[in-house]
Amino acid sequence: MNERELQEAVGRLPKSIEPPRDLWPGIAARIDRRSWRRSLYWVPLAAAAALVLYLLGRGERNTWDVTTLAGRPLIGTTRLTASGRLRVGDWLQTDDSSRALIAVGKIGQVEVRPETRVQLVVASATEHRLALARGAIDAKVDAVPRLFYVETPAGTAIDLGCAYTLATDSLGKGLLHVTGGEVEFQTGQRMARVPLGALVQIRPASGPGTPYVEDAPAPLVRALIAFDFERGRARAVRNILALSRPQDALSLWHLLQRVQPSLRGVVYDRLAALVPPPPGVTRRGAIALESRALEGYWTKIQRIHFRLTVLRGVRRIDPRTGTTARE
Amino acid sequence: MPPPDDLVARAQAGDQTAFRELYREHAGRVYALCLRLTGDSRDAEERTQDVFVRLWDKLRSFRGDSAFSSWLHRLAVNVVLNERRTTGRRERRVMPTEDPAALERNRGNPTEGLSIDLERAIAELPDGAREVFVLYDIEGYGHGEIAALVGIAEGTSKAQLFRARRLLREKLER
Numbered sequence: 262m263n264e265r266e267l268q269e270a271v272g273r274l275p276k277s278i279e280p281p282r283d284l285w286p287g288i289a290a291r292i293d294r295r296s297w298r299r300s301l302y303w304v305p306l307a308a309a310a311a312l313v314l315y316l317l318g319r320g321e322r323n324t325w326d327v328t329t330l331a332g333r334p335l336i337g338t339t340r341l342t343a344s345g346r347l348r349v350g351d352w353l354q355t356d357d358s359s360r361a362l363i364a365v366g367k368i369g370q371v372e373v374r375p376e377t378r379v380q381l382v383v384a385s386a387t388e389h390r391l392a393l394a395r396g397a398i399d400a401k402v403d404a405v406p407r408l409f410y411v412e413t414p415a416g417t418a419i420d421l422g423c424a425y426t427l428a429t430d431s432l433g434k435g436l437l438h439v440t441g442g443e444v445e446f447q448t449g450q451r452m453a454r455v456p457l458g459a460l461v462q463i464r465p466a467s468g469p470g471t472p473y474v475e476d477a478p479a480p481l482v483r484a485l486i487a488f489d490f491e492r493g494r495a496r497a498v499r500n501i502l503a504l505s506r507p508q509d510a511l512s513l514w515h516l517l518q519r520v521q522p523s524l525r526g527v528v529y530d531r532l533a534a535l536v537p538p539p540p541g542v543t544r545r546g547a548i549a550l551e552s553r554a555l556e557g558y559w560t561k562i563q564r565i566h567f568r569l570t571v572l573r574g575v576r577r578i579d580p581r582t583g584t585t586a587r588e
Numbered sequence: 589m590p591p592p593d594d595l596v597a598r599a600q601a602g603d604q605t606a607f608r609e610l611y612r613e614h615a616g617r618v619y620a621l622c623l624r625l626t627g628d629s630r631d632a633e634e635r636t637q638d639v640f641v642r643l644w645d646k647l648r649s650f651r652g653d654s655a656f657s658s659w660l661h662r663l664a665v666n667v668v669l670n671e672r673r674t675t676g677r678r679e680r681r682v683m684p685t686e687d688p689a690a691l692e693r694n695r696g697n698p699t700e701g702l703s704i705d706l707e708r709a710i711a712e713l714p715d716g717a718r719e720v721f722v723l724y725d726i727e728g729y730g731h732g733e734i735a736a737l738v739g740i741a742e743g744t745s746k747a748q749l750f751r752a753r754r755l756l757r758e759k760l761e762r
Binding site: 263264267268270271274275276277278279280281282284285287288289291292403405406407421441556560564567568571572576 | 604607608611612615616617619620623629632633636637640641644649651652653654655658706707725726728729730732736753756757760
């Protein structure tokens with residue numbers, strides 16, 4: 262058996278195997294016992310939890326550790342030598358030859374690249390927030406979603422458990438490149454979901470553009486930028502639809518919500534032709550932008566995109582379904 | 589049957605009937621994962637129960653940022669790996685599953701004979717190699733994620749995958 266045959270055999274393995282016996286009675290009994298115990302002991306547990314939260318909050322309150330990686334970054338007006346602490350309200354600034362590493366509480370780290378200015382805005386156990394005035398950062402966070410935020414002049418990057426690079430100029434023109442997990446970028450009502458292996462252009466006032474995958478064809482990227490930030494949107498939509506591949510489904514999913522209502526049908530039809538909708542997602546529901554339909558479609562697109570990205574070079578994946586492609 | 593989102597919301601509110609429906613819906617997927625990660629049907633049954641008990645405890649923290657099935661899947665992986673880390677009682681199994689019928693039940697096409705051989709071969713892999721193979725080749729995780737989940741270096745994950753594939757090819761050629 263060669264490598265390809267092994268991969269094909271793996272692709273045929275059933276995703277689901279029924280347990281040999283009904284496991285529910287054992288689960289139900291354990292749940293009942295826990296509920297009973299919980300009803301008796303909630304007071305001391307709550308007290309212990311409150312104490313732990315208090316201690317954690319006190320330990321993390323208001324400061325994050327900073328380490329110099331190169332040169333001599335500034336905290337406020339003080340030159341940093343080896344390491345220091347960033348307090349809420351402090352600005353950290355690097356010049357063209359300095360870099361620094363910020364420990365984001367206990368959940369991750371941010372590398373501050375040269376020519377960057379960041380401020381610590383909130384440092385608590387339940388919210389970690391930086392403001393990036395200009396420059397670039399590489400963030401890596403290992404935490405539940407929506408604990409880490411980075412504000413830029415054009416909107417806010419919301420961590421959904423991920424790694425990413427965020428760059429912006431002082432006016433808010435920038436780029437978000439996600440290398441792990443998923444990030445949401447929000448400006449007012451406009452939102453973009455950017456999974457690993459995808460990028461989004463950001464502009465002042467208009468906020469996040471339409472995300473696209475790392476290997477998106479250059480003409481498609483130009484058409485997306487034209488649609489998001491320039492004149493002639495109708496022509497840009499036609500170009501986007503003509504240039505899109507199944508791998509670009511995440512761009513079309515965003516486009517569906519951004520075109521004028523009369524164009525939603527044609528965008529949906531192209532998306533459905535490239536990546537068929539999952540069961541339960543109807544054309545009518547998607548065109549009406551019903552959240553159930555959009556979320557269902559996104560789950561499928563995201564799953565396919567994840568497999569395409571992480572299995573690149575290892576296994577050939579059908580970009581329409583996410584399953585292992587037959588030779 | 590109520591829609592899945594409704595089931596999750598009801599179970600989050602403490603409705604045990606809805607939770608039982610969630611169990612019925614997802615037990616097969618969770619058991620398959622546990623069986624492949626542990627290589628033993630009795631352990632897999634225990635871990636499946638552990639997963640759903642843990643799910644009951646943690647369900648309120650599910651906020652819908654990802655699909656429920658993906659969230660549950662990650663929870664199941666953590667439960668199985670944590671159990672192995674904390675007890676350290678895994679032993680090499682000569683007989684991979686004491687219930688071959690669990691695999692037979694999924695028979696349905698001519699290629700499934702090979703699938704059953706493969707399932708047995710996977711179960712016979714050394715623990716470390718099996719975990720990396722299951723997570724990478726079957727479940728689609730990346731080496732970085734596996735390294736973090738299992739508590740090994742990324743390079744070790746790659747080496748274990750290489751080793752697992754080689755062992756599997758050898759076993760299936762016999």
